[in-house]
Amino acid sequence: MDNLLNKNPGTYTVVKINTPCKKLxxxxxxxxxxxxxxxxxxxxxxxxxxxxxxxxxxxxxxxAILVE
Amino acid sequence: MDNIKLVALVGQxxxxxxxxxxxxxxxxxxxxxxxxxxVEKKEGILNYKNREFKVIDLPGIYSLMSNSxxxxxxxxxxxxxxxxxxVDIIDTPNINRNLYLTLQLIxxxxxxxxxxxxxxxxxxxxxxxxxxxxxEKLGGLPVIKISGRYNVGVDNLKxxxxxxxxxxxxxxxxxxxxxxxxxxxxxKLEEYKNLELSEKFKSVPKRWLVISLLExxxxxxxxxxxxxxxxxxxxxxxxxxxxKIKHDVESYIVEQRxxxxxxxxxxxxTESQLHEDIxxxxxxxxxxxxIFGIVLYLMYSFVFDIGGFFSNYIDMFFGYIGTYLxxxxxxxxxxxxxxxxxxxxxSVLQFFPQIALIMFSLAILEDCGYLSRVAALMxxxxxxxxxxxxxxxxxIISFGCNVPGLMATRFxxxxxxxxxxxxxxxxxxxxxxFVIIGFMAAAFFPKYTSLFTLGILGVxxxxxxxxxxxLSKIIKGKGEEFIFELPPYRTPDWKNILKITWERSKxxxxxxxxxxxxxxxxxxxxxxxPSTDNSYGIVIGKVLEHITLWxxxxxxxxxxxxxxxxxxxxxxxTMNIVYGGDVSSVLTPLKAFVFTLVSVLYxxxxxxxxxxxxxxxxxxxxxxxxxxxxxxxxxVGIVIYNMGKLLGFQ
Ligand SMILES: Nc1nc2c(ncn2[C@@H]2O[C@H](COP(=O)(O)OP(=O)(O)O)[C@@H](O)[C@H]2O)c(=O)[nH]1
Ligand SMILES: [Mg+2]
Numbered sequence: 001m002d003n004l005l006n007k008n009p010g011t012y013t014v015v016k017i018n019t020p021c022k023k024l025x026x027x028x029x030x031x032x033x034x035x036x037x038x039x040x041x042x043x044x045x046x047x048x049x050x051x052x053x054x055x056x057x058x059x060x061x062x063x064a065i066l067v068e
Numbered sequence: 069m070d071n072i073k074l075v076a077l078v079g080q081x082x083x084x085x086x087x088x089x090x091x092x093x094x095x096x097x098x099x100x101x102x103x104x105x106x107v108e109k110k111e112g113i114l115n116y117k118n119r120e121f122k123v124i125d126l127p128g129i130y131s132l133m134s135n136s137x138x139x140x141x142x143x144x145x146x147x148x149x150x151x152x153x154x155v156d157i158i159d160t161p162n163i164n165r166n167l168y169l170t171l172q173l174i175x176x177x178x179x180x181x182x183x184x185x186x187x188x189x190x191x192x193x194x195x196x197x198x199x200x201x202x203x204e205k206l207g208g209l210p211v212i213k214i215s216g217r218y219n220v221g222v223d224n225l226k227x228x229x230x231x232x233x234x235x236x237x238x239x240x241x242x243x244x245x246x247x248x249x250x251x252x253x254x255x256k257l258e259e260y261k262n263l264e265l266s267e268k269f270k271s272v273p274k275r276w277l278v279i280s281l282l283e284x285x286x287x288x289x290x291x292x293x294x295x296x297x298x299x300x301x302x303x304x305x306x307x308x309x310x311x312k313i314k315h316d317v318e319s320y321i322v323e324q325r326x327x328x329x330x331x332x333x334x335x336x337x338t339e340s341q342l343h344e345d346i347x348x349x350x351x352x353x354x355x356x357x358x359i360f361g362i363v364l365y366l367m368y369s370f371v372f373d374i375g376g377f378f379s380n381y382i383d384m385f386f387g388y389i390g391t392y393l394x395x396x397x398x399x400x401x402x403x404x405x406x407x408x409x410x411x412x413x414x415s416v417l418q419f420f421p422q423i424a425l426i427m428f429s430l431a432i433l434e435d436c437g438y439l440s441r442v443a444a445l446m447x448x449x450x451x452x453x454x455x456x457x458x459x460x461x462x463x464i465i466s467f468g469c470n471v472p473g474l475m476a477t478r479f480x481x482x483x484x485x486x487x488x489x490x491x492x493x494x495x496x497x498x499x500x501x502f503v504i505i506g507f508m509a510a511a512f513f514p515k516y517t518s519l520f521t522l523g524i525l526g527v528x529x530x531x532x533x534x535x536x537x538x539l540s541k542i543i544k545g546k547g548e549e550f551i552f553e554l555p556p557y558r559t560p561d562w563k564n565i566l567k568i569t570w571e572r573s574k575x576x577x578x579x580x581x582x583x584x585x586x587x588x589x590x591x592x593x594x595x596x597x598p599s600t601d602n603s604y605g606i607v608i609g610k611v612l613e614h615i616t617l618w619x620x621x622x623x624x625x626x627x628x629x630x631x632x633x634x635x636x637x638x639x640x641x642t643m644n645i646v647y648g649g650d651v652s653s654v655l656t657p658l659k660a661f662v663f664t665l666v667s668v669l670y671x672x673x674x675x676x677x678x679x680x681x682x683x684x685x686x687x688x689x690x691x692x693x694x695x696x697x698x699x700x701x702x703x704v705g706i707v708i709y710n711m712g713k714l715l716g717f718q
Contacts, residue, residue, distance in 0.1 A: 008417070011652060016298070017319070020152040021127050021549055022131075022133060022135055022550075023130070023549050023551050023614065024551060025319065025322045026130035026131050027130070027165070027551065027553060028164075028165045028168075028326065030322055030323050030326060031315075031319070031323065032323065033326075038345055038347065038348060039345075039347070039351070039352075041106065041352065041353050042353070043448070044351060044353040044356070044444075044445070044696065045351065045444050045445075045447065045448075045519055047348070047554075049165060050163060050165075051142075051162055052161040052162050052193075052195075052341065052558070053161075053162050053165070053553055053554075054347065054553065054554040055552065055553050055554065056351065056444035056550075056551070056552060056553075056554055057550070057551045058447060058448075058550025058551060060550065061549065061550055064378040068251075068299075
């Protein structure tokens with residue numbers, strides 16, 4: 001289990017979300033959902049895909065999403 | 069007119085609500101603001117089989133929670149208009165996430181008409197949904213496949229609206245654990261004869277209230293805050309559930325709703341994944357900025373070069389008319405008509421090409437999906453001053469002219485960030501202010517022009533950053549959290565783009581134009597009556613001197629600043645007149661530096677103020693904008709002048 005910041009592109013399952021931010025839920029990022037990291041660089045937002053939508057997540061927020 | 073039915077379009081952001089709204093209502097539309105906020109409200113009339121319907125384009129919302137302004141506006145509208153016909157628009161390729169909102173509407177006791185929109189895209193990707201089975205599973209709600217942009221199924225929707233009858237909504241059943249908890253609390257609520265809720269919650273289903281309590285909906289919690297007994301009962305039930313599931317109930321409900329959507333879609337939908345990953349480059353921490361730089365450069369040149377070309381001709385045209393009018397009018401009128409009214413109209417119309425071009429370019433960038441990439445790309449930079457990534461564009465455009473810069477905030481979706489940008493972007497030195505800076509640099513610091521310019525810009529940008537940061541702390545409301553959707557890239561919808569361009573430029577002409585014209589006349593009167601050598605303006609200048617002398621500016625300088633309100637470049641020409649042509653012998657270098665700084669800061673020009681008013685729709689915020697600019701200039705002027713004197717400058 002590790003947060004999104006440390007993951008290479010690939011598909012993972014969300015395990016836990018350590019932030020009270022409702023917007024993650026609203027975009028379908030909930031424990032158990034599949035999440036695909038499209039690109040992640042040393043700087044800038046992390047790009048992921050959930051279902052058929054593409055989402056940009058700030059580094060702070062991405063650090064709060066634990067996946068495996 | 070009294071039995072005209074209301075139709076409201078609800079749905080998540082970017083599902084094609086506005087496009088559908090346009091094809092339902094055609095040209096019969098009215099644009100305003102939702103009361104008290106800078107969120108755009110669109111209303112239009114749909115005519116079908118001799119019946120009229122009033123259609124409302126609600127703000128895009130992900131859920132019915134009351135935790136953002138948009139969500140609260142849409143929810144209040146739905147709660148307050150009990151017999152509105154709801155059209156729930158769904159982005160078919162993302163149907164499982166979109167059903168989330170549908171389930172909430174059903175829980176609220178509504179029976180919306182479902183539109184499976186963007187059906188063209190869905191089919192292209194190979195996603196299919198069986199709309200009859202979907203309708204069945206949702207208790208017989210009408211479900212229509214539609215594409216607002218390509219006019220597929222729009223007539224079916226009109227027919228459904230025409231024959232709409234509210235249905236008793238079906239019950240959405242969750243896990244046994246959750247259902248037991250809900251039932252317990254519903255029973256508790258039923259013990260009360262009268263819950264004394266506010267008007268809009270009086271007739272909502274108890275079940276919805278209970279789920280909202282469990283979800284921690286801010287407004288519902290507020291509603292129950294005096295009912296301690298109920299709240300503690302809810303908390304106990306919550307704890308029981310949390311003990312079993314080992315995490316919080318709020319997210320449990322969310323998971324349950326998604327699970328429900330998946331269950332509904334099971335067997336009636338074929339899924340398919342789309343792949344297109346140009347965004348790895350567009351949002352790349354290096355190439356992304358390079359591309360954005362190029363886009364900005366092109367947009368900037370487009371707006372100001374082409375816009376300037378047209379503005380020149382407009383100016384020339386008015387010049388001819390002015391000369392002609394002066395020659396035929398009696399001299400006592402010609403001043404007021406030509407230099408007052410005509411030049412006011414001239415300046416309004418000169419903005420028009422730039423406004424139209426900036427609206428046009430931003431509408432294209434938005435429609436093809438690039439603007440949301442800009443938001444993601446620039447967020448890191450802009451968040452340091454409390455703003456989101458999209459605010460970067462209004463700032464850049466403001467360098468050319470603040471008026472189109474402020475208009476560019478139209479494309480920002482967050483209410484609070486838009487307001488802050490409207491208040492601080494006028495600090496960005498526009499080309500007219502560069503005229504002042506350039507003139508003063510050449511007159512006083514011919515050897516150090518770039519150092520002088522950098523000094524001024526340094527102070528201005530420092531102040532801009534600080535003001536924006538402070539405003540972001542004191543203005544209420546939430547900034548955008550840094551997580552957002554990047555809609556797929558699409559070919560621009562030209563019809564829509566031209567419509568947006570025309571609507572917004574027209575609004576500028578109508579609303580801001582009137583203010584600019586009235587202001588020009590007022591200032592003309594102030595600065596020319598009773599006579600130019602002894603005008604009211606000079607009287608005011610001499611009063612103002614009591615303050616401006618603290619920053620080393622005498623009444624003549626104050627009069628220049630007053631002219632600058634009409635248009636900043638007038639500061640320079642007025643200076644030549646009031647100081648008798650030889651400015652450099654009157655002012656010391658320190659005074660010149662302070663004067664330049666103050667004239668860059670003190671107040672944006674009349675046109676900018678008018679645009680601020682047009683965009684905030686609020687006299688209060690416009691006045692606040694003016695006052696804080698003036699105070700900022702005064703304080704900074706006094707501080708720098710006196711610091712300079714202490715350091716031994718003249
Ligand atoms: N392919 C396709 N694109 C659409 C359709 N409806 C809207 N769009 C595009 O989707 C984007 C968002 O549309 P808009 O009406 O502004 O959505 P809103 O945010 O819900 O108001 C725009 O780029 C539209 O051109 C449609 O039926 N098919
Ligand atoms: Mg819209």
